[in-house]
Amino acid sequence: MKILLVGGGGREHALAWKIRHSHLCEQLFIAPGNAGTDLCGENVDIKATEFDKLADFCLEKEIDIVIVGPEEPLVKGIYDFFKKKSSTEHIHVIGPSKDAAQLEGSKAFAKEFMHRYNIPTATYKEFTLSNYEEGVEYIRNHPLPVVLKADGLAAGKGVIICTNRLEALAEFELIIQRAKFGEAGKRVVVEQFLEGIEISVFALTDGINYVLLPNAKDYKRVGVGDTGPNTGGMGAVSPVPFADDVFMEKVKTRIVEPTVTGLKKDKLEYKGIIFFGLISVKDEPYVIEYNCRFGDPETEVVVPRIKNDLVELLVATSQQRLNEIKIEIDEQTAVTVVAVSGGYPDGYQTGKVIEGLDDSIIEGSIIFHSGTQKVDDKVVTAGGRVLTVTSFGDTIREAAEQSTYMLEQIYFDGIYFREDIGYEFK
Structure with a gap:
């Protein structure tokens, strides 16, 4: 299959890395991509919201499936754009319709939806x-x-x-x-305000059926011990230790299944990821928010733990065959640590040369690029969150220490990362 992946962050590099290993992947394009996705396929200089250009490109390259990473094109209706044109309606598009994407695009819509279907929330x-x-x-x-x-x-x-x-x-x-x-x-x-521990749960749905993917916990605050301003995410762990079978059964029966059923009852077309931002309050799950795509940096720990062929999963999603799929998960723990530009999330500089990318690779770890760009033969910073290192281990401590060690071998001017990701579980 010829595949177009839309987006250009760490999430998209993780997805591109996984897609590249699929036996179904004949050719992979990423729009617009980054210096990391360039190692997995061919970057295309088209923005995620330039629907006309994306559609023209798909027709030119005979693309079979479009996988949408970020939320903005989904909320703006990329799924509908492709499906309403006779020239592109045959292309598999992974993501919800514009109406269904309001679960993320409108907090009020999401709250009303949860209230209507008795889904626990604040x-x-x-x-x-x-x-x-x-x-x-x-x-x-x-x-x-x-x-x-x-x-x-x-x-x-x-x-x-x-x-x-x-x-x-x-x-x-x-x-x-x-x-x-x-x-x-x-x-x-x-x-x-709900007080408890947050957890991200991911379900892949075809609009009728669903499968649960690995859960994760991300760390939004820039400072050690969850201090300082919120960011796009400074790291993540998977699986989350407190999310045992009893807790996850509550999540499935009280949250995931009513959500999928509600989407169907409301005739909201949804073929893609539902991200449940949850909080555990005295071992009871509540929904903080919905997202209509993979999270970032959670994707960097969730996707490497999925043993299934990701393209097979996504094609089954598009064809409403997820009831035929059994998800296989790596039992090891994964921890990702994010390296950011100095000053992030406020003012920061870009264009800083990144050194040590080739020298720092060790077995059991993967480097995913977020805000990077290739200039001549060098990789330079091009955003606030620059790259992430994901490592596997038998414990959170072991995986986190390996990710931190790898980042210590990488350098760019102003590099900063948290050394305490997963601290409350170590």
């Missing part, structure tokens, strides 16, 4: 400019901490946990009155 109310004063009063009387969420996509920055009332009211005003998050913040979800 209590909430939503507000816009039209009922702003009502929102102010609601926040004044809400127990602390309180969580404010911009309704739309806000590049991972649209969730604010407020520990005092003045902060909450100030942020509420900034989001709605002063457009802190632009269009994404025209509607704000104010919800109950």
Whole structure:
């Protein structure tokens, strides 16, 4: 099969690495890709949201399947774009329709969906400019901490946990009155703060059937011990130690199955990954958020643990044959540690030469590129999150130490990474 993978981050490098090993993969293209995906296939200079160019490219290269990595093209309707054109409707597209992608694209839509299908989540109310004063009063009387969420996509920055009332009211005003998050913040979800341990659960669904993939836990805060500002993710572990059979059975029966059933009942076309951002509160799972694609950096620990041929899985998804599939998982633990540019997630510089990539490779570890670019014969930084190292081990401590050791052999000006990923489980 000829395959087009859309995206250019660490998630896409991990997917490209896995796809390259498929016996079904005849040719792999990545749009736009990075210096790492270039090692797995051929990068194409087309942005993930340039649907016309992507469609033309697919027709030119006779692409059989399109795998969509990031959320923006899904929320903007890439699935519908391909399926509504007679020239491209035959191409397998992995991802939800535009309407179904609202599970990630609109916090209010997701909350209403969960409420309708009795899926456990935090209590909430939503507000816009039209009922702003009502929102102010609601926040004044809400127990602390309180969580404010911009309704739309806000590049991972649209969730604010407020520990005092003045902060909450100030942020509420900034989001709605002063457009802190632009269009994404025209509607704000104010919800109950749930205290517990977070976990990411991934289900692959064909719209009728589903299979569960390995679970993971990511680390959003930039500083050691989960301190400092939120980032796109500083590392991840898989599997999560507390997610035993009893807990995962609750997840399946109370969350995953009602979600898949709800999508079908609402006639929302969905052939792809459902990412359940969960929190365990006294061993009871609650949904914090849905994503409509693989997470990053969770993909870098989840995908390497899947023993199945990924392309076979995705074709079965497109053809609604997931009921025929049995998922096989590597029992080893995987830990990924993310190396970022100095100053991230705020101001940071790019174009820094990366050294040691070829010298640092050891058995049981994989380097995945995120924000990198090839310039002449050198690999340089091209983003805040630059690369990740994923290692396998019998324990989280063993895998984390190996990933950290490998990153110590790599250098670029301003390199920073957390050395405590998985700290609470070591």
